[in-house]
Amino acid sequence: MFVFTLCLFLWSWLSSIHGLEFRYHNSMEMEQYLKDINKTFPDITHLHSIGQSVEGRELWVLILGQHPREHRTGIPEFKYVGNMHGNEVVGRVLLLQLIDYLTSRYLRDPLVTRLLNSSRVHILPSMNPDGFESSARDCMYTVGRYNKNGVDLNRNFPDAFESNTDREREKEVRAVMDWLKTESFVLSANLHGGAVVASYPYDNSNGGGELQGGQSISPDDDVFIHLAKTYSYSHSEMHNSNSCSDSQDFTHGITNGYYWYPLPGGMQDYNYVWAQCLELTLEISCCKFPPEAQLPGLWEANKPALLAYMQQVHLGVKGVVTDSNGKPVQNAVVEVVGRRNLCPFRTDRNGEYYRLLLPGNYTITV
Incomplete structure (x- = not known):
């Protein structure tokens, strides 16, 4: 037991000095790293799987916070998702680095x-581990992009603008949909590669009132523009508008998703509309x-922006929202007038x- 504790201490000490190695960790290495982090920092981390990939790899989620195992009233839930496209791997690397950064600096920074x-x-860190394991180390080609069934996960979610709600969902997509039902997430981002830009909803349109000037505008467009x-x-280059030749x-360095290119069945629209x-x-x-x-x-380019x-x-x-007896009321509609x-x-x-809003005067009805 003493030896095991000493090993954990040494691992933590070395990690805090040298940091996580900058390389591509395979699924087994990533899983071991997450388990080691969870053991080393049990008070501020909780590791769990939200499901499995087609090939049976666990979709590991690490939760970080003062109370990582349970939601506390007034503490908002935030998430990052990486490697949705298996061959877009930088997000996977950066999220592991972010975990290392947050755990090693808690109570010091x-x-x-x-x-x-x-x-x-x-x-x-990885929503598509099967795709990652089959990826070719190539800048632009699509080898490894899809899951084991050859499906693009970012086209497989229910879409508010299409009548495809009964379509079969991939295991990884169903896992994320079920995950969203267990936590009241407030803000999120999913990390991709192949360009340098922050894209925001809507990704799709059916030609209704949301379509304005070639953009598909959501009721919270001003908030999304601010977030993007x-x-x-905060990124070292993204705001310069053309970071890729x-x-x-x-x-x-931002774009409305639909204006860039229409995307049916995307994850960001699903998060916004239904979750x-x-x-x-x-x-x-x-x-x-x-x-x-x-x-x-x-x-280094993304760290300040991620934070x-x-x-x-x-x-x-x-x-x-409470009733006259002070009891919390579930499922009460909370609307901002005009949105x-x-x-x-x-x-x-x-x-x-939780309603993300810019500074201003609002009327909220419950």
């Missing part, structure tokens, strides 16, 4: 300590599978609501 004390952070700019201007110009979770799609590298020598630079974006989970207003969402925002099982 005021920003990290404040983040983990005031929010509960969920990190899914928060990431792009073969990419189009993105003013401020009340505002999500961005972050394209964070020109090359989908860059050489490992580039990984430290990509981490700045997480802090936005506290934007706006939050509260608890009629496709699915009304409702209180969760604790009676809580």
Whole structure:
């Protein structure tokens, strides 16, 4: 027992000095790393699987926070998802680095300590481990993009603008959909590669009133633009509008998803419409599978943006709806006048609501 404890101490000490190695860790190595982190920092982490891939690999999520094992009233839930496309691997690397950064600096760095004390952070480093394991180390080709069944996971979610709600869902997609039912996520981002831009909803349209000037505009468009700019201007290059030589110009380093290209069945629209979770799609590298020598630079470019974006989970207003006896009311509709969402925002099982809003005057009806 003494030897085991000493090993954990030494691992933690070495990790805090040298950091997690900048390379591509396979699924077994990633799983072992997450388990080691969980054992080393049991007070601020909780590791669990939200399901399995087609080939039976666990979809591991590490939760970080002052109370990682359970939701606490007033503490918003935040998440990052990486490696949805198996060959877009930088997000997977950066999320492991983020875990290392947060755990090693808790109680030593005021920003990290404040983040983990005031929010509960969920990190899914790889949503498509099967695709990762089959990927070719290539910048632009699609080998490994899809899951084992050859399906693009970012086209497989129910879509509010299409009548495909009864379509068969892949195991990885069903796992995420079930996950969203267990936690009241407030803010999220999924990390991709092949461009450098922050994309925001809507990704799709059916030509209704949301379609304006070639963009598919959501009721929270101003908030989404703010969130996207928060990431792009905290990033060392994204806000410069054209960080990739073969990419189009993105003013401020952001884009409306539909304006860039229509995308049916996307995860960010599903999060926003059905899970009340505002999500961005972050394209964070020109090359989908860059050489490992580039990984430290990509981490330094994205680290401030990853941290700045997480802090936005506290934007706006939050509260608890209670009845006349002070008992929390579940499923109460909480609407901001002038922002009629496709699915009304409702209180969760604790009676809580969270509405990300920019500073201003609003009328809220319950």
